Amino acid sequence: MDPTRAELVRAGSNTIYRVGDIIGRVGKTGTADAAARELRISQWLNASGLPTVHVADVATPLTVVDDRPITWWQRIPDHRAATTTELATALRQLHALAPPTTFVLPEHEPFAGLRRAITSTGHLAAEDRAWLLGHHDGLCKQYSQLEPPARKTVIHGDAWQGNLVVPDGGRPILVDLDRVSLGRPGWDLIQIAADHTDFDRLSEADYLAFVDAYGADVTTDSAFRLLADMQELRWTVFALSRSEASEGAADEVRHRLACLRGEIDRPWRWNAL
Numbered sequence: 001m002d003p004t005r006a007e008l009v010r011a012g013s014n015t016i017y018r019v020g021d022i023i024g025r026v027g028k029t030g031t032a033d034a035a036a037r038e039l040r041i042s043q044w045l046n047a048s049g050l051p052t053v054h055v056a057d058v059a060t061p062l063t064v065v066d067d068r069p070i071t072w073w074q075r076i077p078d079h080r081a082a083t084t085t086e087l088a089t090a091l092r093q094l095h096a097l098a099p100p101t102t103f104v105l106p107e108h109e110p111f112a113g114l115r116r117a118i119t120s121t122g123h124l125a126a127e128d129r130a131w132l133l134g135h136h137d138g139l140c141k142q143y144s145q146l147e148p149p150a151r152k153t154v155i156h157g158d159a160w161q162g163n164l165v166v167p168d169g170g171r172p173i174l175v176d177l178d179r180v181s182l183g184r185p186g187w188d189l190i191q192i193a194a195d196h197t198d199f200d201r202l203s204e205a206d207y208l209a210f211v212d213a214y215g216a217d218v219t220t221d222s223a224f225r226l227l228a229d230m231q232e233l234r235w236t237v238f239a240l241s242r243s244e245a246s247e248g249a250a251d252e253v254r255h256r257l258a259c260l261r262g263e264i265d266r267p268w269r270w271n272a273l
Contacts, residue, residue: 013238014178022056023073027178035069036062037103038177042073044100045174050093052174076173082164084192084206086172088213090164094174095153095185108155108183110230111140114237123243123250128257132236135260139233142226152182159188189218190227198228200267229260235270236260242273249273 001019009016015026027035039061045052055061056072063070082090099105118124118132156163157179166172196207197219211217218224236256242249252271259268 014176018075021075022058023075025071025073027069027071029067031178032062032064032067032069034178035071037106038180039071040100040103041105041177041180044102045094045097045177048097050090050097050174051171052177076165076175077167077170079165079167079170079173081161082166082172084161084202084210085213086166087159087161087164087192088210090172090174091156091159091185091188092214094156095188097154099154099182105154106181107152108157108179108181108187110143110183110187110234111136114233117237117241121240121244124240124253128254131261132257136233139226139230143230146223146226149184149186153185155181155183155185155188157181157183157187158191160191184223184227186218186221186223186227189214189216190224190231193218193224194228194231198232198266198268200269232256232260239273246273 001022003019006017006019006024009018009023014028017024017026025035039055042052042055046054053076054074056074058072061072063072115133115136118129118136124132156174156177158176163176164172164174192202192207192210195202196204218227221227236253239249239252239256243253244250248271252273255264256270258264259266259270
């Protein structure tokens, strides 16, 4: 494989490159075990009848360099992001699966890494850091007091239209498997619901199509507001992680904090990063 041919696809939680017809996904340091589990999850979901990104046909689909895992995947041909209806259908199928028996899925941890990210960045005023930490800890406490769900299901963990892609003339394919875990099914519905209730990003008709296709409306759940607040905290911390390298991201952090503090009325407008 010629590394000089590598093309950057996306730099986010993971950094993704295309090398010919193969995709290389570079993870965070110390996450080799999680990367190995992603490969097994892909094989299990495909075998379960839920189309998922395929592991590349290479001798070593997982490589570790300087404690960073690199996993190798088949490139998906030209594709588009899923519609809300397509996403709801895939989530309904995913949540109906019995957990795998040949390996163990982790418990979903929605706050994983957030406190460390808030405390470690230097690009945040002291009063903003103190407020954000207090907000984080308050949400953690509320979440710990929630009634446990009737049953924990297999969830994607980061369910939005961009993580279900549709090749030209093909079936939707689930991608980005690093947060697949056992948790509350409502967590997989919260991003679409928040897009409708808190942002000017999803029409009433599109949201109702999502609800009809999935078979439940998470906004009627007593935990909805808490889960939405948690997701919006995650989106804010992601912007914070980009702020040291981008003044635009730093401006976005300040805007998002103003929203979370109640200084700006909903519907909010947050810029993608």
